[in-house]
Amino acid sequence: MSHLEDKISAPKPVQGSPEASGQLDDLLALMARLRADCPWDRKQSNHSLIPYAIEEAYELGEAVQSDDDEDIKSELGDVLLQVVFHCQMYAEQGRFDMSDVIRTLQEKLTRRHPHVFEAETLKDDAAVKVRWDEIKAEEQSAREARGKPKRRLDSLKAGSALMQAQEVQKQASKLGFDWEGVAGAFDKLDEEIAELKNELIDKTKENAKYNISTSNIKEIEKELGDCMFALVNVARKINLDAEAATLTCVHKFKSRFGYIEEQLAIAGKRLEDSDITEMDALWEAAKQHERLL
Incomplete structure (x- = not known):
């Protein structure tokens, strides 16, 4: 014990x-x-x-x-x-x-290594993986016996939020909880974006648009999460990996921002000495530079 x-x-x-x-x-x-x-x-x-x-x-x-x-x-x-x-x-x-x-x-x-510490003999790494999964299943049965029932999506591996979102959707789809095509996913995305916009509007002010009130920041966070989840669903429906797509965007942003910094340095300036107008022009130049590579 x-x-x-x-x-x-x-x-x-x-x-x-x-x-x-x-x-x-x-x-x-x-x-x-x-x-x-x-x-x-x-x-x-x-x-x-x-x-x-x-x-x-x-x-x-x-x-x-x-x-x-x-x-x-x-x-x-x-x-x-x-x-x-x-x-x-x-x-x-x-x-x-x-x-x-x-x-x-x-x-x-x-x-989980009976082939090392006990008499079991496993011929290769594939057999080790099969036995590993069997032992994990036995451990889950033991947890259930202790009053911790397994739900269908509980066994999904942890990862980034995007990875988990896509895997949860994939498994739910296998159980029939899904739209037939991408149209339903887009409709849901539009719905969630509308709900996010509604939460962002400060309803205490006339003609207010996107005036964020900290009093409902938790609701805004929930709606933003719903939008992200819905967008991941679109990626899944068109057979794209949301994590890979986002990483591609991150790398692209870093590359373009690096180009801005380099061009400003050539001009003898720092990022802190520039403004959004100048940086935006250099951002467009970075996009043109990418096309030439």
Whole structure:
């Protein structure tokens, strides 16, 4: 049994100026100190850290692609920070600590590799994958026996919001919950955009247009999410990957904005010295430059 039966206590904060020892216990004590003495760290919650965990995972992926050891070490450390940060806060809540997380991982890895730790023999990586999925299914059955029923969309893998949205829609479509063609997806997108616009209008002012009131910012967020979800549905219906399409747009924007910065530098100017009119003209020039490449 886990020591969860005992009272969980958070690690004690390190005293003085800590040294980089490379030891996990010292890292946990450092995190405890940050939670105690840093205003930003102190105000965080497990939910507020979610975007940072996602961001760090993506940055690790980019570092691995770059194959730069210093970048990789730094980004692995940032991912580890998210684990340590979450464990510190859950320990403060008396729920579990780092040793419970490590123990759970060790048990899972041993359980899912019977071909390594038991007598099973699997001939190749494909067979290992099949057995892995079988063991995961057995684990799910055990969870259901503990009163945690599996719903059809609960097993989808986590990913970016766009990736999850497209996969949820794909699985729902397999179960018959979908429009026959793209027209229905476009109609839904138009509907959601109209609802977003309606929320953006400050109804307390006559002839107001897109005057955002902070009193309904949560509703605006919900409607914006509905618009994004509906647009992903359009991508799915025309067999495009929403994540890939968005990344293409991000890279395009970065490239064009970089062109603006370069052209301003040639003219002896900085971005801060320019205005929207000049930058917009250079943006159009960047688009023309792309066509020549």
